[in-house]
Amino acid sequence: MEPPICPACGCSLVRLGITKKNAVQHNYAGKQYWFCCKGCLELFITNPESCLAETAGLTVCPVCLAEKSVNATVTMDFNGKPVGLCRCPHCLELFNKNPHYFIARLAWQTNYAGVLGEGIGCCSQ
Template identity: 85%
Template sequence: METPICPACGCSLVRLGIPKKKAVQHNHVGKQYWFCCKGCLEIFITAPEACLAETDGLTVCPVCLAEKPVNATVAINFNGKPVAFCRCPHCLEVFNKDPHYFIARLAWQTNYAGVFGEYMGCCSM
């Protein structure tokens, strides 16, 4: 499942509560990347390949929004696609109560205020 992860710091933009319209965008080698703040974009610009290598293989649990390496997750099949969860059994229980909400939230398709609340994102954006 694709979800926006800042390629400089590895944070889930969904977890931080940064909506797509407020995320910092940058195109690198023909691919669009989303950043939590301008500071992370500046870090990325200085060493893009190193940043991409560090964040390659990260995924986000759809329930608790924890960023995890794929090999440290448990995956289920949902509507023909794999969905990776942190290893907490509670996350899977919660997901099963309303899977469509969690999939939409993970894909940046819902309003979610994030861990910092509605008016403050990462780096005071």
């Protein structure tokens, strides 16, 4: 599973409370990308390869929703697929108690409102 990360700024869209429905979408080189705002899409369009290179090594901890370098995570197995979590023991403990919830939240399959709260998105979205 590839967590939804804005390829222009590197923010976790789930952490910001941006749903797949209200994310700014753009197709580039045959792949669909989701952005936190129109400004990030405009930034991406000016130099997509640079943006993709800057955010290529990022993942999102499914518990705390922190954006982390893949090299700074602990890999857990979930249904035969690797999941990168931050190194926080509390996140590992919580993930082990209810992995299905955290995976579903990271995949935009819950009604999580984000750290900015209900109805408040990124960049005045």
